[in-house]
Amino acid sequence: MRRLSAIAISLALAAFAAHAAPPARIQVTYEVTAKGMAADAVETLEHQGDAYTIVSETKGRGILATFGVLNKRTSRGHITADGLRPDEYRDERPFGWVATAKFDWEARTVTQSRKGKSETLKMPAVALDPLSLAYTFAFVPPKGKEFDVIRADGRGLTPFRFTVVGNEKLATPLGEMETLHISKLKDGPDDKATDIWFATGRDFLPVRVLVVDKDGERADQVVTRIGN
Numbered sequence: 001m002r003r004l005s006a007i008a009i010s011l012a013l014a015a016f017a018a019h020a021a022p023p024a025r026i027q028v029t030y031e032v033t034a035k036g037m038a039a040d041a042v043e044t045l046e047h048q049g050d051a052y053t054i055v056s057e058t059k060g061r062g063i064l065a066t067f068g069v070l071n072k073r074t075s076r077g078h079i080t081a082d083g084l085r086p087d088e089y090r091d092e093r094p095f096g097w098v099a100t101a102k103f104d105w106e107a108r109t110v111t112q113s114r115k116g117k118s119e120t121l122k123m124p125a126v127a128l129d130p131l132s133l134a135y136t137f138a139f140v141p142p143k144g145k146e147f148d149v150i151r152a153d154g155r156g157l158t159p160f161r162f163t164v165v166g167n168e169k170l171a172t173p174l175g176e177m178e179t180l181h182i183s184k185l186k187d188g189p190d191d192k193a194t195d196i197w198f199a200t201g202r203d204f205l206p207v208r209v210l211v212v213d214k215d216g217e218r219a220d221q222v223v224t225r226i227g228n
Contacts, residue, residue: 021079022138022203024048029225031173034218037064041221045135050079054131067094075131077103082126083136089129091154099154101129110152125159127152133160134206137198142182160194161185170197170208173224177207190214202226 022045030041041058058071071093077086089101099114103123110127111120127150128136142164151158165181177199184194197208207223 021047022205023228025228026203026205027225027227028205028207028223029227030221031224032058032219032221034220038062039064039070040224043131045138047079052077052079052084054135056131070094073131075129077132079139081140083140084128084132086127086129086132086152089131089152089154101152101154103127103152110157112152112154112156114154121157123150124157125150127157129153134196134209138204141204146185165195167200168197170199172207172222174226177201179207180204199223 025044025046027042027044030043032039032041037060039058039060041056043054043056046053052075054073054075056071056073057069059065060067060070064070071091073092074088074090075084075086076088077084079085085105086101086103088103091099100112102111103109104111105123108123109120110123111118113119125148130151130153133149133151142162144164146161146163148159148161151160162182162184165183168179168181170177170179177197178201179197180200181195181197183196184192186193192214193210193212195208195210196206198204199207205223205226209221211219
């Protein structure tokens with residue numbers, strides 16, 4: 001059984017590797033649910049040559065709709081043989097809350113700014129912001145069954161180790177999708193669980209992101225539309 005599972009994962013990764021880059025512009029809409037509230041997130045990926053931009057905007061429903069955009073995130077950078085390489089990440093929220101991360105790949109540093117304070121940290125390994133992390137596999141597959149990445153979001157550098165779970169059928173508002181499921185290995189009982197599903201037949205776009213904290217609180221992001 002383990003041998004069959006390993007073969008299935010190898011075949012999934014081989015199919016992933018053969019996949020071409022996504023269209024020059026693609027837009028993915030999600031329903032986001034967390035703490036009993038719902039919101040809609042629209043993420044737009046654009047790329048030309050070796051440059052890319054990802055913009056994500058989240059708007060609440062119901063009473064939260066009065067606040068307009070609850071969260072706007074932007075990632076800009078370049079496309080390399082190893083996947084996306086961000087140059088700058090920006091996270092904006094209501095009432096002037098802003099966090100940024102600037103990546104210096106020659107110096108191997110990340111400069112993060114928040115609340116008027118700036119800090120430059122050494123980049124210990126491959127670093128991605130939350131958006132480039134979600135979309136990098138649309139260009140280059142993960143290598144092996146496990147892979148490591150440092151997440152930089154303007155508030156700190158967080159090491160992630162993901163494992164490839166395998167192929168799964170995922171029920172979504174767009175119908176059942178064939179997906180490749182990866183899961184973050186938890187560092188301890190207080191660490192959050194993070195799972196991402198990529199649509200193997202839709203440019204390996206992220207179609208579900210599930211985060212569960214130590215108390216069981218769930219933040220679930222599920223695709224509702226894919227278009228241009």
